[in-house]
Amino acid sequence: MLGSITRIVTLLIASLWASAALAAPPSPWILDRPAAGAFPLLAPDAVADLVVSPDDAPVVGLAAQGFADDLAAVSGRSAQVSADGGAPNRAQVWIGTLGRNPAIDRLVADRRLDVRHLKGAWESFVIAVVERPAPGVPRALVIVGSDRRGTAYGVYELSQAIGVSPWRWWADVAPPRRDRLYVAAGTRRFGPPSVKYRGVFLNDEDWGLQPWAAHTFEPETGNIGPKTYAKVFDLLLRLKANTLWPAMHPTTAPFNGDPANARLADRYAIVMGSSHAEPMLRNNVGEWKAPAADYDYARNRDGVLAYWRERVQANGGYENLYTLGMRGIHDSGMVGADSLEGRKALLEKIFADQRRLLTERGLEGAPQVFTPYKEVLDVYRGGLKVPDDVTLVWPDDNFGYIRQFPDATERKRAGGSGVYYHLSYLGAPLSYIWLSTTPPALIQQQMGQAYDLGARRLWVANVGDLKPAEINTELFLALAWDVDAFRKAGWRGFLADWAAREFGAEAGPEVADLMARWHGLNFERKPEHLQWQLPGQKPRMSDLSLEAAAARLAAFDALSARVDAVAARLKPDQQDAFFELVAYPVKAAAAANHRFFDAEAHDRLADAAPLEARRRGALARRADAELAALTERYNAEIAGGKWRGLMAVEPADGQWKSFRLTPPVLPAASLVGAGPEPAAPPPSAKTDPAAPIVIQAESVAAGAGWTRVDGLGRGQGAMQSGAAASSLAYAVTLPPGDWSLSVDLIPTFPLTAGGALRLAVAVDGGAPVEIAVRREPGDAVWAQGVLDGRLGAASGLSLAGGPHRVVLTAREPGVLVDALAFKPR
Structure with missing residues (x-):
């Protein structure tokens, strides 16, 4: 089937294109x-x-x-x-x-x-x-x-x-x-830029950037060193960025361990900072040489203070962003205080002492930032006093949804606000450090909302290994450079311009569209999240029926076919870039989905349709081999082996098992074969759930107080509430039977800190029913929401078959509605 799709798409595109891909025209002011x-x-x-x-x-x-x-x-x-x-x-x-x-x-x-x-x-x-x-x-x-x-x-x-x-x-x-x-x-x-400090955080580099630098690009250093950082700094300038939080895992030599790195950053005019877990430019996992238990400010103030002073004295002559506060070593929780009041008092003492260190060095006016990350946000919400000139950097939940936005009082602070945003993450409930699949629409919506609410001092994106996050890295930084211009074109305009620049005016529209569709498919489920149980739980089947899974695989197959058709029209010198930026992400995600869903189909159909089960098992094994071949090509062949050691499929090893994908179990070779193509769709397995009736939220016009957000959710977009009490009305006719109604939300956080996502639902003129979904990172609702890309909020309403009028009414601004779901009871 895949081969026929490829041939059809190739012929269609060939009929539209000229015989060779043309280069994108230069800027209008270049003649x-x-x-x-x-x-x-x-x-x-x-x-x-x-x-x-x-x-x-x-x-x-x-x-x-x-x-x-x-x-x-x-x-x-x-x-x-x-x-x-x-x-x-x-x-x-x-x-x-x-x-x-x-x-x-x-x-x-x-x-x-x-x-x-x-x-x-x-x-x-x-x-x-x-x-x-x-x-x-x-x-x-x-x-x-x-x-x-x-x-x-x-x-x-x-x-x-x-x-x-x-x-x-x-x-x-x-x-x-x-x-x-x-x-x-x-x-x-x-200029000037919309956001003052704009940059990236190189993180979780164990499986890509570090082995590539150590063994391929910079073997003389055996690590990420000045040669690699020079290339990073040059890229940042080309993207109009100015800030770097350097790689900091134990596998990597600390950035400031080699003074040449800081000198080089200064030559490239890059502002150096450090992550929320690395106060005062210190890499704790590599530079703290005393016992880990001594990294405790409550009982070893002098030792920790001397450790920080050393870095301030050594690097104070450069342009830096100084991270204040303190957590445990390697992104672990705070130590030294157990109660909320104790943590507040300890952090406030730490702030004062850290600022005195800066004053000693003549740096009292240097930019300082504080990121209330994970449990520290609760301390901040509990009344922590942060000096007024310190920038508050609001974190997302590690999955692209910003946890808190500055309120009216915080917007008046001299230090302003910023955002620490993840495009890659190693952590619970499941990591995503392989492919960069955060939807451009979500980045634009969340970061644009943060900008509107006053977060304009610092934006930093965790980009993991940088590759293959090229598109989202540039998109994030382009938005930070000029919010108004970006919004005028929108994320689709950005993709169109990017694709035309990289692959020419002829190929550009096709590449932009297929990447937009690829992001949409992966928003429904990231390739690193292709298991429906959390680590440590009993394995279970996916929530998709065989038919729904087949439709998903067909969509990936169509994208893969389009990739082949585009590649056939590109010039030889465009092939490496196309593979890195488009072909590998698209085809690797497609292969990962085939490997999972075809293996699952084998298991579901083993008794009901053994011949089809054998065929699907063979497809799963074929997809696994294709994924290995694609990755080997990336590492060994592309650009003459330039990227050897950079690409590793998740999970690449057995580290951090508590929040990484379980290696897939494929049918043994002896159990599968190239069975006959089924004449009709195979019977559904008994475990297939009944399919709900789904009405996309954007299927009605945006009334007063609502805005359509293009590209979010499982349809063409989502509807975002503005003014409270504004409504959307939907007409739906249900088949006979009893149906329950739930509202699918994009799993964002409320604009009011610590609040809930609130809506009211009314059916056929009846009394409205209030829906309130609280958001607490770490709980089961949050975990399911970030893996599914949606939150199912039950209304408690039961509807009979027949025509109905459903009205959604906003109870607060900022709620993003994806769809209405009617499920048989």
Whole structure:
């Protein structure tokens, strides 16, 4: 069946496409021929020189060299980076920071360059064509930043404008070849960013980034070291990010264990921070050498304080974000106090002492953050006093749903608020550290809501091994850079632009659509969550009927076929990037689903339909082999073996078993075979649940007080409540019988801290029934919700067969309704 689907889709797409995939056009302000006033960046007879000042920050020279390399990749011709003014009578790109480049400052003083919006601005830049900027220079392209990072962002903005992906190195995206590039006349202004500090956390690196760095990319270090971090820093600049929380598991050498790392971060102008569990830039799992029991502030204050002081003294000369507070070693709970009041008092003492350390080093004005993560959020809600200038960083529940948003009082704090958000997680109830499947729609909705409620100081995403989280990493950071522009295009617009940039204008729409559909399927159940029991529980069958599972597999098969059709139309130099960014995630998820559901079908049908059971068992084993082959190709073949050791299918080993997928049990080879294709659908097993009747929430128009959120849930979207007391009405006709009504919600958290998701349901004009779903991470309702991607809220109402009118009324804003479900009683 899969082969026939592949052939059909291939023929359909072939009929629509030209014979070869075309490169995406460069930015609208980049031209491929001369025009009045345009700057010749790349002309048939010359390449522009890149001119920097020796007095500027090191990152400016690094970015200039990075752009020179990009231009060479595009054209095959080298540009010279000069700090002596460049060659006369040649086109020149002047690159510099306001106040640190004398030539650019003279243009400003002579009113030849308008930089009014740059003065005093954060990370902003201007790109302008200037006529006769100096004797012997007929025309220059000037890139000027308000600060050192603004300048670097401007350089890499030009790189993207000429068609170079930020992922050129990290995902082997080959830029389109050009032999002419002209920058249109005029001035273009960018910044300041929507969120001040924007970055990523490299985490759970044991199964990808660390073994790859240690054995493939940086064997001379045998770990994640300066060579790897240099590539990470360069990527962050290309994505207009400025912050990194470095890798911190026991398998990895501590970032600050090698002073070269911090020096390198400063050269790249990257602000270094540390996770919620690593106060004062300390990696506790690698740097705390005393017994673990001594990492207790209540009884070893002097020892812990000296440990923190050492890092502040050593790294205080760099630009850092200082994490305040304290938890146990390696993300474990607080020690030293058992009661709520005791924990409050201890943390407040820790805050005061940590801030004194900063004052000792002359850093009292340095940015400081506090993340009330897991049990610490309860301490904060219990009245913990956090200094007003400290940024409160609100965590999600580790699965993409932000636990608390700043209220009116918190929005007035001098330190503001931020968000720590997971795109990858190792923890209960089940980890997801293999493929990056958080829906772009959820990221946009949750982070946009956080922004609207005042969380604008720091956004950090836990991206795991970084690969294969390329799409979501860039999406998260693009949203943080310019919320308004992102919202104007939406997540679908982002995917469309991303796909066209990476794979060309012809392939772009198809790639964007298939990735959107892939995210939708995985939102229903992540590939790392393909078991229906929690670790330690008795195994059980999935909640899907054979028919529902078959429909899910058919949807994955259709996506895989579309991937094959796209790959067949791409050029050879696009194949590696396509495999890394699209083909592997799509096909690996499809194989994982086949392995699970075909094996389950074998077990369900073994007695009722033994021939079909044998066939499905063979398909499960085939999927398992395909998954192994795909992963081997990623590690051994793609980009000439560049990524050897990076990709490991979950579960990769037996560590952390209490919250990792149980290795699948496949039918033995002797039990399966290539049985005949069934002439009719196989009989349902007795364990198949009765299918409910589902009405998608977005099937009615959004009335006053409700907003349709595209791409969330199991249909085309979800409905989000705005004003309380606003309603949605649904007409439904049920078959004969008795039916119970439940409302499926997206498992978000209420906007009111510690509150509940509240709705009222009324049927046929009857009295409304209140629904209140409390959200408590760690309990069974929460665990089921994050694994299923929905919360089933029973109404307690019973309906007879026939026509009915169901009305949902909001009791508070922010509730996301996915569907109405009517189940036979």
